[in-house]
Amino acid sequence: MPESAFHEVYSKFKLNFYRGIFERLKEREGSLSAAEAYAAEVIHALNGPTISQFAQFLQVSNPNATYKVNTLVRKGYVTKVQSETDKRESHLFATQKFMDYYAINQNYVNTVMERVNNRFSPEELRQFEEMLTIISRELMQEAGEKLRLPH
Numbered sequence: 400m401p402e403s404a405f406h407e408v409y410s411k412f413k414l415n416f417y418r419g420i421f422e423r424l425k426e427r428e429g430s431l432s433a434a435e436a437y438a439a440e441v442i443h444a445l446n447g448p449t450i451s452q453f454a455q456f457l458q459v460s461n462p463n464a465t466y467k468v469n470t471l472v473r474k475g476y477v478t479k480v481q482s483e484t485d486k487r488e489s490h491l492f493a494t495q496k497f498m499d500y501y502a503i504n505q506n507y508v509n510t511v512m513e514r515v516n517n518r519f520s521p522e523e524l525r526q527f528e529e530m531l532t533i534i535s536r537e538l539m540q541e542a543g544e545k546l547r548l549p550h
Contacts, residue, residue, distance in 0.1 A: 412507070419503030431476060431500065438467045439476045443493040443501065449482075453491060476500070 420436050431439065442453060454464030468491060471477035476497040479489035493501070516524065 412504075412511075415507045416504045419507075431474065435467070435471060435474070435476070436500070439471050439493060439497050440501065442468075442471070442477055442491045443497065445491075447480075447490040447492055449488050449490060451488075 420431075420433060438457075441457065442448065445453065445456060448456065450464050450468055451461060453468065454461045457464065459467075468477060468479070472479060476494055478492050478494050480492060482488045482490060515527070519527065
């Protein structure tokens with residue numbers, strides 16, 4: 400069934416990422432907790448959200464979101480950039496420090512995709528890409544809208 404195969408692939412990506420996170424978690428000043436790592440990953444995926452947009456996406460209060468963001472800023476994983484159009488608000492971006500941390504996941508994705516490219520024919524790859532695009536744009540609209548992904 401496609402459901403079990405999809406679940407297996409998705410779980411393997413998650414487990415690899417979680418293992419990488421826990422390998423890097425250290426009880427020292429400036430390290431990320433698992434919850435902070437997930438919050439920083441959301442900020443990165445939302446691509447420049449305001450604190451209100453971040454809070455709304457996570458369905459938490461603005462003060463709770465502000466606390467999480469301030470902790471990430473203090474630890475150097477997120478930066479606030481003042482809005483060009485509304486000087487009262489700031490947009491949140493992952494820093495290079497986070498991107499180095501996030502590379503755990505991206506490196507594995509790159510490894511798997513290299514294997515996919517070597518294993519399948521150009522026609523199979525075209526079909527695979529087409530299916531993934533349909534899944535992302537048509538079947539996962541809720542996440543795509545919130546992540547402001549390009550279509």
